[in-house]
Amino acid sequence: MNLDKTQQSQPEGGPAYGKSLTLAEPLTLQSGVTLSPVTLAYETYGTLNADRSNCVLVCHALTGDHFVASAHPITKNPGWWIDLVGPGKVIDTDKFFVVCSNVLGGCMGSTGPKEINPATGKPWGLTFPVITIRDMVQAQARLLDHLGIASVFCVLGGSMGAMQALEWAVRFPHRVFSAIPIAGSYRHSAQNIAFHEVGRQAIMADPDWSHGNYLAEGKKPKRGLAVARMAAHITYLSEVALHNKFGRRLQNRDALTYGFEADFQVESYLRHQGSTFVERFDANSYLYITRALDYFDLQAEGGGVLAEAFRGTPVRFCVISFSSDWLYPTSESKTIVHALNAVAANVSFVEVASQQGHDAFLLDEPEFHQTMEGFLAGAAEARGIAYRPANR
């Protein structure tokens, strides 16, 4: 008997977060802590076919959400992967049943530090348990159980989404037909952790953070969260992209002001990124999710040998990296590919030439889309799903 509860979640006075599911059973986290209740906000696009074989699970990045191909309820921006997901597009919602959920620990309707802990009647804040990528994936697996999907045709995502896709393939190899980890890694490097630590310290240095208790006190650590976002945003771009977009151009002025206003366009741009981010994202969620990323280490799950994590995998992989991505560089994707080769897995690997840096996975990059379409066509043919002909 399935006791999970589905509803349209709309907290009083808050934005609508789409569909949601509250798990009937508690979730045992990787840390050993038991978390309950667990709610996941999610969206679906397209129709599940008769034999339930056409599900594509999209995993979002650190500050992403489940509004893959529909308007964000707060910013009203179009879906973050609207270039890729929709009728007739590469992830064709006329052919696939696309599912995406807000990650555990998130702040867009899923259980996270911003939500009320029913045991105390207060926001979880820092009493929320530390979660991991594996916990996020375990929660998603429960959502798929609820949706009656035993096996997904493809699990894919960029950045943190790539890590979830890899974790899915490792954790549930027989529930995943194919996986596309994009612009990701198999573990967080010292540099990755270092950048996240800067962001966390920026948040925690803001007096309005109030030791994580800001929601109960009616405050918001906007400055700290904005600085965290500004620093992180630089890592999502490339030097060439920054140079091409801004150079040393001045912002609405003809000369330097000899002060600390945003003289340069790049400063103004980063400030804008910071200030819009705080409107849609929760500072504690940022702490928890960056921690989950830092803890991610598939090599450790393989007992120190990455290939062991994949041994015997039946999953078809398509690993994609971008040439100018210095956050999760091509070399890390290649390490994944080498590990997959070592267990004779079915793997394709493409490095897309792009100047856009890490964020290229969110942009309209024709080579990237062609690669994904070709891989999906080959996989759909092998799975017996109508998509489009391979070997065009």
Add this chain to the structure above:
Amino acid sequence: MTAPQNIRVDLQHVADLVVPKSRLLDVGCGDGALLAYLKIFKQVDGRGLELSMSRVRAAVSQGLPVIQGNLETDLADYPTGAFDYVVLSQTLQATHNPRLVLEELLRIGTRAIVSFPNFGYWRVRLSLLFGGRMPVTGVLANPWFDTPNIHLCTISDFIALARAMDIKIEQSFALDSMGRRQGFEATESKANLLSEQALFVLTRA
């Protein structure tokens, strides 16, 4: 799924040798023409390794499992006995360590299918003997300063190396400049003089 009905004639020889539904690694697979052909006509579970990223993209965009990589470093990743066949077409002479590459091919695969240009071909010999210049032929198309071929050998050289490595030559074909079979085996002594290229099926003795 549509596929090329015609592939390069030397690839066709490889395709003809392969048992249906086998596992095959195409080293230096280009845009995946052989893999696509084998997938459709022989239901082969094929994989590809290719150095050129643009060719890798072309292959993956056709739905073929191909990765970008360098055979001289990346063959080491593959587990022993992972494939029924490992194919290396017209590439051995361009590797830094052909002996090690051959070792690796036969470690990874039960059989290796290897083709290469024959430097003992009579036109090559005459070109050097009378012209006094490095030969440029249809198969060896580039001048010495612009060739990827750094370890050219004759058919006899290759057979000697196979013997030294205890490699068994299971089958061999003598091929002309177009890659067409000449009707005798590459292990026959006349092949070293009369054949512009050769194809060998190798296995561990």
